Each structure stands twice: as structure tokens, then as C-alpha cells.
Amino acid sequence: MRPFNYSKAGDPATAVNLVSANPGAKFLGGGTNLVDLMKEDVMHPSELVDITRLKHADIEKTATGVAIGATATNALTANHELIRKNYPLLSMAILAGASVQIRNMATNGGNLNQRTRCTYFYDVNMPCNKREPGSGCGALKGINRNHAIFGWSEKCVAVYPSDMAVALAALDAVVHVEGKNNAKRTIEFADFHRLPGDTPEKDNNLKQGELITSIELPTNDFAERSYYLKIRERSSYAFALVSVAAALSLEGNQIKQVRIALGGVAHKPWRASVAEKWLTGKEATEANFRAAAEAELKNARPLEHNKFKVAMAKKAITRALQGAMQGGVYGLEG
Structure with a gap:
């Protein structure tokens, strides 16, 4: 060091x-x-x-939902009564990540700022545009089994590792930040993280010195029908090959609202907007869930070694939506 x-x-x-x-x-x-x-x-x-030591660790109700402090730990957030009751999708996504010891230390703001777990990024002897812009992407033509199938560029095919962020993407969270001269702004979660494009070294749209102060979750009707599914290579302490955060709001058996976000497939949490649009207004059936998943994955661009992620993501979306229908909140496969 x-x-x-x-x-x-x-x-x-x-x-x-x-x-x-x-x-x-x-x-x-x-x-x-x-x-x-x-x-x-x-x-x-x-x-x-x-x-x-900053006083940004509170988790409290707001006029429009719940705000979670940026310095609150992942463990505190996942187990907080307001989160467990109103946003179980977030609670279970956090508990699916890392280990107990890490969740006890890791903060919410830090979770959003974490870097990719790409092996080429971690190996300083290998080319990586994210670590050293202009050096090349070793994973593009290398071993890319764990890498992106959506949104990648010739400069970077890495994926974003957070479980928590996948749930936040599905829940339409808003990130509050503070900059110089007490300047405050909010960033819609969909706009917080970036696709790699020509600047993969930039993981998000924060400016140098901007501090995340809180993350706000808007009120929703998803608490009863939420499900987080994480598929990984071993049963503990592993990052997702594919993960899905799914939430449904129904009128009878008709889908009033649906939220789906994927992890392990892109440089940022991937909002499955094609599948959401396809499902809205339709009956909540397995056949429709499968059709929506097929529609979403039509735009996938797998690499040489991760074509299996396309079929895996289709099945994962379907299973996560079925889990949400059954009122479950958590599924884990290793």
C-alpha cells in the first residue's frame, strides 16, 4: 500500500x-x-x-417515502423495521450480498461507489481501461464468463457487483448528494451509475468531492409482492452471475405496476424496461412472465464465454416474478 x-x-x-x-x-x-x-x-x-463521524446514519420517514443515511451500515439498513416492513426487496438484496462481517462495516454510500470485481481490473499486470485509461480491455477477448451481456463497449465489458443497488434500481430510488458551497442536488437512481462508453473509468455521475448524504425510497405498493433472486457459483460470499429484483402491484390478477432490475449483466444495475412495458396491464401468468423475459433478452449481446447468461437471465426473470406473486422475498442459488 x-x-x-x-x-x-x-x-x-x-x-x-x-x-x-x-x-x-x-x-x-x-x-x-x-x-x-x-x-x-x-x-x-x-x-x-x-x-x-458525519451525521448521515439515520433511517427515517419522509413526506414521500423513507430516507436511508449514506453512512448507515448495510446491516443496519437491511434489519431496520421501516425497510423490512415497507421495502423487503431492499432488505433481502442487502442480505444476499457479502458476508455478515462486511455488511456490519460497509456503508450505503460506499456500496453505491464500489468498483467492479473484474479480474482484469484487479490484476495490475493486465490491461484495463477502467484502471488505466487507454491500456485496453483484457476481458473483451479474454476470459469473460462473468462479464456483461448488456450495455458494454469496446472499452469495457465489466459488470457492477452490488446486490443492494439492483433493488434500489427496481425501487426507483433517488440519491441525495452535497457538493462545494453547500450545493445540493438529487440524482435519479437510473442516472447515478454509467454505462462504460468511452470513459469506463467513470463508474457514476458524481463530481469530484460530491458526497452522498442519503438515498430516498419513494412510497410504493410492492411490499407484499417482492422477490430477490441471486444466482451464483457457490452458496456464500460470491457475486451474482445473474440476479433479479422483481416487484409487482396487482388489480385482481392484472399487473398494475411492475419493476424488474438485473444484476451481473451490465456496467450498472440493468432496469428491464422492455419486460416491464410488456407486462404492464397483462395477466400475471407464468406464460406472460416468460414472454416478457424473452422480449428483454432479445437485445442482449453476449461475449464469447458468457452466452449462458442469456438463458439464465430469462429463467431468472420468470422465477423472480413467480416468487413475487407468491409473496416471497428471497431466493439464492449457488
Whole structure:
């Protein structure tokens, strides 16, 4: 690990000013991803600004839903009464990720800022445009079994690893951030993370020094019919090959609203808007779930070694929607 400066911020303005003034500075929350990357010499910030003392750990009702603080831990969020009761999809997605020890340390803001788990990104001896822009994408023609089938570019085929973020995408979350001079703005979750395009080194649309303060979840009717399905290669502590966050709101057996988001298939949580549009207004049947999944995956572009993800994603969407119909919240396969 390379030398770096370390400081603790007592308030948001101080934290923002320190990181804004130094392009090599990073915020430090739980550090469960950043510190690992520093140990591997993948990332080497010149300064870390500790934000764990900031008062952004509350989880509370708002006029339009529930706000979860950026420095609240994943474990606290998943087990909070407001989340378990009103947003079980988020609770179960968080519990599907990482280990108990990591969930006890990892923060919500840090979860959104985590980097890809692509092996070429982690191996400093291999080319990676995300780690070193202009060096090439080793996975494009290399071993790409775990990589993207949607939204990739010639510059990067990596996938975004978070389970939590897949649920947030399905729940239409809004990210609140604070920048210099107390400037505050909100970012729709669909616009928070980026597809790689020509700048894969940019994971999201935060500006240097902008601090996530909270994530807001709008009120919805999905609590009774939500399901998170994660398919992975082993039964614990593994990232998704494909995951699906599914939620339904019905009138009788007719689908009033539907939300579907996929993980493990793109550079960002992939909102299955084609499938959602196809299902809205139709009967909630297995045949319709299968047809919607087929429609969504028509636009998939698998790589040499991950063609299996297309069939897997179709089945996963169907099974997740069936799970939501049955009032379940969690499925896990290894």
C-alpha cells in the first residue's frame, strides 16, 4: 500500500472541501472495497477523508417515502423495521450480498461507489481501461464468463457487483448528494451509475468531492409482492452471475405496476424496461412472465464465454416474478 494522508471530517462541508481540492482524494466510510483496492495497488489515493463521524446514519420517514443515511451500515439498513416492513426487496438484496462481517462495516454510500470485481481490473499486470485509461480491455477477448451481456463497449465489458443497488434500481430510488458551497442536488437512481462508453473509468455521475448524504425510497405498493433472486457459483460470499429484483402491484390478477432490475449483466444495475412495458396491464401468468423475459433478452449481446447468461437471465426473470406473486422475498442459488 502506498503512503497517503489521512484526516477525519467533523462536518459535511469540511469533507467536501478536502476532497474537492484534491483530485487524488477519496472519502473513506467502511472501507470494505477501497482499502482492498489500495492493498492490491489498483487504487492509490493520495488522501483519505474519513466520513464515518458525519451525521448521515439515520433511517427515517419522509413526506414521500423513507430516507436511508449514506453512512448507515448495510446491516443496519437491511434489519431496520421501516425497510423490512415497507421495502423487503431492499432488505433481502442487502442480505444476499457479502458476508455478515462486511455488511456490519460497509456503508450505503460506499456500496453505491464500489468498483467492479473484474479480474482484469484487479490484476495490475493486465490491461484495463477502467484502471488505466487507454491500456485496453483484457476481458473483451479474454476470459469473460462473468462479464456483461448488456450495455458494454469496446472499452469495457465489466459488470457492477452490488446486490443492494439492483433493488434500489427496481425501487426507483433517488440519491441525495452535497457538493462545494453547500450545493445540493438529487440524482435519479437510473442516472447515478454509467454505462462504460468511452470513459469506463467513470463508474457514476458524481463530481469530484460530491458526497452522498442519503438515498430516498419513494412510497410504493410492492411490499407484499417482492422477490430477490441471486444466482451464483457457490452458496456464500460470491457475486451474482445473474440476479433479479422483481416487484409487482396487482388489480385482481392484472399487473398494475411492475419493476424488474438485473444484476451481473451490465456496467450498472440493468432496469428491464422492455419486460416491464410488456407486462404492464397483462395477466400475471407464468406464460406472460416468460414472454416478457424473452422480449428483454432479445437485445442482449453476449461475449464469447458468457452466452449462458442469456438463458439464465430469462429463467431468472420468470422465477423472480413467480416468487413475487407468491409473496416471497428471497431466493439464492449457488
